[in-house]
Amino acid sequence: MSFFDSRWIDRPDHVAELPGGLPRGFRAASGRAGIKPSGKPDVGLLVCDRVDATSAARFTRSGVLAAPVLLTQERCRLEGLRAVVANSGNANAATGRRGLDAATKMQGAAAVAGGVAAERVAVCSTGVIGVPLDADAIVRALPDVHAELSDGGDAAFTEGISTTDVIEKRAALQVELGGGPVRLSAQAKGAGMISPHFATLLCFVQTDAALDAATCDLLLGATCARSFERISVDGQLSTNDTVVLMASGASGVRVEPETEDELRLGEALDALLRQVAILCVRDGEGAGRVGRIVVRGGQHLHVEAAARAVADSPLVKTALNGGDPNWGRIAQAVGMALPGTAPLPLDIAIEGVPVLSGGAPVDHDVADLEQRVAGREVVYEVGLPGEGADTEVFFSDLGHAYVTLNAEYTT
């Protein structure tokens, strides 16, 4: 089965899927520090062997940032990262001064193990919020993890950063560029499942193309804007979200700014991150239905607000879960997002079937529509007055599994 299994994502023709493995110049592994009560792998290490590696990163904008996010933002050379050390099972968030000390210890130990400067090691954590992190356990585990580093370690690394993920979020691609083939890989966890104590989207992307840091930043920014910034599981911004793109240059293929190759690599990265983002949504709360709300209209702020309101509405999400083509809830959510604009001549279509036009209901075959919303992916389209602005958000449904995970599994 193809990695690109959403009907909304097309694999570009110049992109081929590989069974796995990291691009040249990268090695990864995971190990056990005993952070997870289950005893499963909970420490991941990713190292780039190239001294001139370039990188870019994006982080959550939460006012309550986890210690590793604060540390990585403030003390790392984000344009020249060469390693990532990550743990699962504990977010090291809301842990105060002690949490910063723990993150610093992780960074130092990973720098020693990987043989790179501390300022080139990004630190990430994911798991329970507000519990002190036992950094010493991670430090003790790192030599063994380092000994396992290999260019086939991407699967192990993915396991080491996962928490309650059910769907593996990992891909290895070959991208044909004018200068020759390069490789592109990604390992991600969660977001989807924001479970009792586990929050966080982590995504690590590697390529062996040679990119200057500004190109890394441009490509990552543009593709995050179309992927991780367009998804919602329960509308909850995490304390730990981190996305890192690293380029080793080990393929010898250089991608210059504003070239056809930059565009082709960007297209590959775009499809990759959008598919990963949809997998995060699909992994959301067990039920596995993914909604896509597309809003068009004359004002950017309005289409954005309306799309977010629909994606985050528990009424829309429960209807998606129940296979209920309840367009009244779409209208209600849009109205809430745009106070004081009544009467709005709203258009709504579900799976291509118009149900509301200019604010008045459209006769349609309800049984047929119920059939159409019974699938794994459902698209809703909203038309606001005017033209020129449009946006989309992918969102998960809300079912009993979410409540069970988040209410019944108590501390």
Added chain:
Amino acid sequence: MSFFDSRWIDRPDHVAELPGGLPRGFRAASGRAGIKPSGKPDVGLLVCDRVDATSAARFTRSGVLAAPVLLTQERCRLEGLRAVVANSGNANAATGRRGLDAATKMQGAAAVAGGVAAERVAVCSTGVIGVPLDADAIVRALPDVHAELSDGGDAAFTEGISTTDVIEKRAALQVELGGGPVRLSAQAKGAGMISPHFATLLCFVQTDAALDAATCDLLLGATCARSFERISVDGQLSTNDTVVLMASGASGVRVEPETEDELRLGEALDALLRQVAILCVRDGEGAGRVGRIVVRGGQHLHVEAAARAVADSPLVKTALNGGDPNWGRIAQAVGMALPGTAPLPLDIAIEGVPVLSGGAPVDHDVADLEQRVAGREVVYEVGLPGEGADTEVFFSDLGHAYVTLNAEYTT
């Protein structure tokens, strides 16, 4: 059992509870128009016999306003309403031009039945969104409803405007003023339960005190701001919310602006509407737990955003449902509300027990705290930097009943 049964609402000493009945000058009744498939009462009529009655009203600000809200806002003398006609079972929202015609028919028929000018009749609807309303059925039912009008019709009227409400939201009070006793009553439906197709908070308040229209507006605005504007069930703004205060003056007790009596009547109205608001939250999704988030800090916009984020977080709501004192979710929600402010030296207390201080965890007895959050009402307090601003939001939990109602009960 007292109507004022929340530990957060105190009955003022000058307020006494009555078993029921409307203040002098008011009569109400309900009837059956066949809008509700169950055949239960679905039309309510409330009439004030005094020509010089005064009033004030508040409405949802949704961009998708129901037809009756548009009609009442645009064509009524909101400072001199003398009647309310309301139906349940159909919200007459997202119904276009046809919906406005239906609301106009309801208004005209109620005006004839009640013997008042159409512009003094407020129209309200609650129920399914997007389905044409059979106004003719309501018109046919109104003569019978009118024949039933009585000053003891408040219970019947409440039934006629209810949809999926489990808790009756109705009160009759006597308020001792300097000029003598006056009466104050209220009938409300829902909000709490925003169920498959039923949205809407409706609340009708009557007094036989004599108030000028400006006083009505002042009192209603100030008390709505502390009651219906401080609650959240699922964060979803309705298309139909309407609150109407009417004063008949039939007691002969006049309440002048800026007097002790105005303050005393305001205190009574405040306690009444806050208790009704909490009942709406408690009726929310079946489980019946009510959370109260209090946020203090230096900036009004910050405390408001933080309180809303906590109240609307499905993670906080499921924790409340599960009796889980999960303060990490409070920290996460506050961080989300205040992007770019990290690191926030946040304080959090649950049921008076400090769990986070200046951004660092506080040791506490977890078993004891679990005991404290097992009750019907749970208070969370958040301290942001600075002083001088504070706010609160009352919110419902999120449990399986919500999902069952909203996902499994399909169209």
